Amino acid sequence: MNLLTLQNVQNFDAYVFSKQPDYHEPTVRQEFAKAVPLRTVVVYCYDPRAVGVPAAVAREFDEVYPGEILTDEQGNKIASTTTLFEVIVAGGRAIDALRSITVAQHLFGIKNIVIVHHTHCGATSFTADGIVNAFQKEQGNDISTLYEQDSICISDFVTSLQHDTRLVRASKGTPHNVDIYGYVYNIDTDELSLVTQDKGAPVQIGA
Structure with a gap:
């Protein structure tokens, strides 16, 4: 493994927009929005079997x-x-x-947030109490207050998607006008099933 010299680390600043001599944040933000025409953010699991989720959402x-x-x-x-x-x-x-989600809105502007949970997910194989107790026993760490209990695992898909939809809507970093959807993805059939949706508020012209 090659260790970076201080000079090499400093050279990385050439790739940081905010460190450039003529940096103007509003202009950079406009350019990013033009370069990447983002409309939909999809949140899904890192399980390799769920790799088909974004393509399925794109079709939907x-x-x-x-x-x-x-x-x-x-x-x-x-x-x-x-x-x-x-x-x-x-x-x-x-x-x-x-x-x-907050960063995506700031840089690009978004219209849809799609939350996808998938069948046979590892998050359905444990309980909130189970992971808390295991960490206490195996790692010696109390994580009981580290995460919101209802967000740790998936006890059933309807409950988890309804919870996550409400959580995203309640976040101050979520734009009011976006539509939020909750889907279950079947990893065997590559099919999406809509479970819940929360339509955004209309944009107020001149507001």
């Missing part, structure tokens, strides 16, 4: 996925045609996606 919402990477004349990757972004977390639980 008529989104472009995976799209193409656009380059300039020098071959630099400057944009993408995809309109769907993935947030991949354990069990597809929304609690781990809240910051990503």
Whole structure:
């Protein structure tokens, strides 16, 4: 393993937008929104068997996925045609996606948030009390107050998706006008089933 020198680490600043001499945050934000036409964020599980989720959501919402990477004349990757972004977390639980949703709205603007839980998920194989007790016994750590209990595992899909939809809607980092959906994805048939939805408030012109 090669250790980076201090000079090499400092050179990384050349790739940080906010460290450039003529940096102007509103302009950079506008350019990002143009470069990536994001419309839908999909939150789903990191289980490899759930890899088909984003394509299924793209079909459901008529989104472009995976799209193409656009380059300039020098071959630099400057944009993408995809309109769907993935947030991949354990069990597809929304609690781990809240910051990503906020950042997506700030940089790109979004219309839909789709939360997907899948059949035969590992998050259905344990209970909140079970993981808390196991960590206490095996790691010597009390995680009972570390996470919201209702977001730790999946006891049943309707309850977990209704909870996650409410959690996303209640977040101050969620734009009021986005539509939020909760789906179950069947990993064997590649089918989505809508469980819950929460339509956003209409945009107030001039507000």
